[in-house]
Amino acid sequence: MTYSYINPREKTLITSELKLLFIFFFITIIMLLMTYLFLTYKNYSFKQEHINIEKTKQNLTEDLNEMNSDIKFIEKQSAVSKKIFTQNTVLKDSITNMFDLVPERITLSEAKLLKNGLILYGITPNKDVYNFMLQAPLRSIFHNTYSSFYPAQNGWLFFVSKNYIEDDISEDDSNEH
Amino acid sequence: MNIEVSRQNLYLLILSVILLIFVLFFSFLVLIPQGKQYREKRVQIKKEEGELKVQKNYNNDTTEVLKTLRNENKNIIASFANTFDAKRFKKLHGGYFSELVILKTPDEYKKDNFSVYSVKAVSKINSPKTFYNFLDAINKTEWIISINFPIDFKRDGEVISSTFTMKVYSNAVDSNLSK
Numbered sequence: 001m002t003y004s005y006i007n008p009r010e011k012t013l014i015t016s017e018l019k020l021l022f023i024f025f026f027i028t029i030i031m032l033l034m035t036y037l038f039l040t041y042k043n044y045s046f047k048q049e050h051i052n053i054e055k056t057k058q059n060l061t062e063d064l065n066e067m068n069s070d071i072k073f074i075e076k077q078s079a080v081s082k083k084i085f086t087q088n089t090v091l092k093d094s095i096t097n098m099f100d101l102v103p104e105r106i107t108l109s110e111a112k113l114l115k116n117g118l119i120l121y122g123i124t125p126n127k128d129v130y131n132f133m134l135q136a137p138l139r140s141i142f143h144n145t146y147s148s149f150y151p152a153q154n155g156w157l158f159f160v161s162k163n164y165i166e167d168d169i170s171e172d173d174s175n176e177h
Numbered sequence: 178m179n180i181e182v183s184r185q186n187l188y189l190l191i192l193s194v195i196l197l198i199f200v201l202f203f204s205f206l207v208l209i210p211q212g213k214q215y216r217e218k219r220v221q222i223k224k225e226e227g228e229l230k231v232q233k234n235y236n237n238d239t240t241e242v243l244k245t246l247r248n249e250n251k252n253i254i255a256s257f258a259n260t261f262d263a264k265r266f267k268k269l270h271g272g273y274f275s276e277l278v279i280l281k282t283p284d285e286y287k288k289d290n291f292s293v294y295s296v297k298a299v300s301k302i303n304s305p306k307t308f309y310n311f312l313d314a315i316n317k318t319e320w321i322i323s324i325n326f327p328i329d330f331k332r333d334g335e336v337i338s339s340t341f342t343m344k345v346y347s348n349a350v351d352s353n354l355s356k
Contacts, residue, residue, distance in 0.1 A: 046218040
């Protein structure tokens, strides 16, 4: 015997409301978890990127230091070589001037070019020729000029002319340093 | 007032509250700090990327400068790298002299980070002009050489005997200088 016209509703633990609630929270939790995973992944990726950037920066700094040191070294090489080339050119001019200075009537037997002076050995017909034609121009160039003469067999005079710039008269003429 | 709540609805309410609390705790304790960290790191990475770009550009500029400098001074660089070879020197410059003897001197020292060693040259020339030509050629030779004082010219019959020291500048110390 039935007391109702409708069939009795079957009672379950999970009702439709509960189902709805579960679905709602499930979606919410899934979204939260996905956000969490995204953020965790991104943070990890940023960390890796930071490490890579630091590594690249370090490599770049090392390269830069190496390049700067190379640049300095090449600049130094260039400066030293230019200085040497200039010294050689000046030396050539000095030798040219020295030989141009000697008049035809005087014959040189030896010439020593020092860092701070010039020593000439030669023969002159007489003292006047030496004094006017060689000593005068030497005096205009050097600060101190010392001359000594001794007679040659043919009546001419051998001379030794020591000429120095400033007062640095060195006894050891061969010592360059 | 008596509020009647069915047992089922009560469960539903309790569950809802628990889940809501979980969501709130999860958000405030985990997600928000993580998000804050993400935002800070993103700004930091952008800044670092900018700095890296500047550094890369600077490195590229420096590379260009170095490249240009190397091209402009390639002969000088090669000259400093060359080791002095007396035989080669004689072959290159022997023509200026009727006789040329190259002697190694023990004088070797460091100057401006370069290895400098002295070479004594005893030679015979026909005229001073030959020596001038030699001095011109020395600036174009394979080595960086400076001719130093004292230079001694001595008449020796028809020729002029000359003695001078040359300083050879090199990057590396040469232990096998040919005599």
